[in-house]
Amino acid sequence: MGDMFRSEEMALCQMFIQPEAAYTSVSELGETGCVQFRDLNVNVNAFQRKFVTEVRRCDELERKIRYIETEIKKDGIVLPDIQDDIPRAPNPREIIDLEAHLEKTESEMIELAQNEVNMKSNYLELTELRKVLENTQGFFSDQEVLNLDSSNRAGGDNDAAAQHRGRLGFVAGVINRERVFAFERMLWRISRGNVFLKRSDLDEPLNDPATGHPIYKTVFVAFFQGEQLKNRIKKVCTGFHASLYPCPSSHNEREEMVRNVRTRLEDLKLVLSQTEDHRSRVLATVSKNLPSWSIMVKKMKAIYHTLNLFNMDVTKKCLIGECWVPTNDLPVVQKALSDGSAAVGSTIPSFLNVIDTNEQPPTFNRTNKFTRGFQNLIDAYGVASYRECNPALYTCITFPFLFAVMFGDLGHGLILVLFGAWMVLCERKLARIRNGGEIWNIFFGGRYIILLMGLFAMYTGLVYNDVFSKSMNLFGSRWFNNYNTSTVLTNPNLQLPPNSSAVGVYPFGMDPVWQLADNKIIFLNSFKMKLSIIFGVLHMVFGVCMSVVNFTHFKRYASIFLEFVPQILFLLLLFGYMVFMMFFKWFSYNARTSFQPETPGCAPSVLIMFINMMLFKNTEPPKGCNEFMFESQPQLQKAFVLIALCCIPWMLLGKPLYIKFTRKNKAHANHNGFSGNEENAGGAHGHDDEPMSEIYIHQAIHTIEYVLSTISHTASYLRLWALSLAHAQLSEVLWQMVLSLGLKMSGVGGAIGLFIIFGAWCLFTLAILVLMEGLSAFLHTLRLHWVEFMSKFYEGMGYAFQPFSFKAILDGEEEE
């Protein structure tokens, strides 16, 4: 059978690789990505492994690359996209060059950054000084005559004179704006209100030299009297991280100083821009190679990590590894190994031994871009046990179909198809989108599911004859009005009689007349409920039958008779019979007959009949009608229920008794000197060491679960009807409440109104009917598959095959 039918056969292999060829061989294996290595050094901690120094080296390289990358990002240089030519893992020798190159670049970058910070802080100081000089202009202009002591001139020998004269002194500086008020209060406190502070906010923010963040600052000048106060003020300034600048009090000197500072600033700017240029030149050259270096280093690190899982031979002559390989891929692995050896010119070939094991191998389903989405839906429930039947194969169709039963609308289906088809047709281009967000990734990953869901929704919409809640009269309605004009005019509502008005059957889908009828829901409900039960029972029968495939594959033939037969009998005799009654009712009752028991008035309800059958009860039929549809029905029903009831103890006791019996036999056989082959003891599979009491309890749980679930699961399929009804009603309400308002307007205003209303209608159609309803139908379908379908045969106790693959590693990093 095909690839998807069950997971691939796996082989546990032992790999013997020459130490010199190990690196290249593992690199080749990483490129093919079909080998899952097992850790042979579980007891050795990460720091004591063989290739730990190499891994450290790679870590160091990665750190450097990350550093340079952040610098590049800071400068806004775009890294080239290299999704098309991913480099191979580098030679261990090549890596020395790379290491040296990165080392050089990094130290250069660090040096440049250091210089830049120095120069920038220099620049900041000068700018602040300039601002101080410019801003203090306003403070001083009216006081210039006083010839104040500036802080810089308040030198030693002037002190006494200054104090003596009681002149005012001042300090000027710059402080962070948010600290100004605290600063001012502090000054006021220490001087008991004897300091006069003037300040002016700088409009433009200055840049912090280290981080580049903008900081807002304020220029201040504090006037005071006396030397003591001055020292205190200076201390406060240091405490508040205010920088003080010399500021001459005479106007001319200030002018002179401002000029001086400006020229120095110009020079500094020039130097800064040259440094900047140099930096971006260096970064630009590095940026061309950086992505490929980064990939190379990641690959190298992955290789050493893998080599750490290997075991050293006692003679230290070769490395031994253990791995799971899909049997189909064994030649590929062989080739990769020989390529690896050839690459280093090793004379001794590496070889691969398949070894026997009792362990359960990992589950590997080879998927393509179409089946991957469906496989993910199944794996989300539980990874299949090894070689178990894979429901994903059938899910490819049953999933979109059951979705479509709930989402049946040609128009809404078309929207889904267009969206899905766009993603499928442009998938190469769209696959390059790396940062589309989680929601986009989900939609894109499920593009084929969306496309199929849309296609099936279009088909079911066509059968429901529902396009945005309107019908199409493609083949000509088969219902004709026989009433004459006066009847039509006098009666507000008329029901067309089915015996004379219906001529033939509308060949494909629902007759369009139903969409216009007032009793549409009554008719559609009866149809859709039956439809849900029919498909539900079919789906479950299919699921139960799948268990046979598993039983035959695992050679548990006894289970077919002890589990499958009673299960399928139980399901078919009760619910399969109900489905039969539905079809029978469609055929046997009609309005055209004159035979009383077959007229519409006598048609019994299938559900009531089913309930009566289960309870062995009778309902009195109306006059002239039969209670049953055909003659021997009551006897048949009784027999069915009795057989179904017999199935319960059959399920409950069959398997435990069988296990008990085989165990006794085995013990007997062993006693007689036969050493029986224990693993192949048929039905006792997996129960070899379980005590009997537990087996009984397990089987009782299984039986109760199955019997109850048959009923509850059948009822659960009614969600197909419920959601389909809700969808159809919602879309009808939207049409009537929104779009038809616009269609009823007239004139120019009406045209504009319709334009707006149409927009609203489109929005609601997309947001509510397609997106929300689609999501809800999707989730219900998922549930129907996981719970109702898969519980019938699926074990899901396996673990996924996770091959060592560079592609997976690189993709995984990007997602993080």
Add this chain to the structure above:
Amino acid sequence: MEVLLTIIFFTIFWAVVAKYGPILFTKQPHDDLVRCIFLLTAVVCWLFWLCCYLAQLNPLLGPKLNGNTIRIIASSWGNPIKEG
């Protein structure tokens, strides 16, 4: 007769889809997958159509229409109301 012919026609149609649909995809390596997909599609689509068809085969109740709808149907679907 017409009923039988319709059922036979659609049954044959879906049988053809199930049998010859995969031919469109023979180049694909996943041959069994394609066959399974077409078979399942045909089965579910056929059964879905069949249920809808049989549900209308012997209608037990007729559509209840309002006077306006009857008149609109009469004029646009071309079966005029009888005089009288």
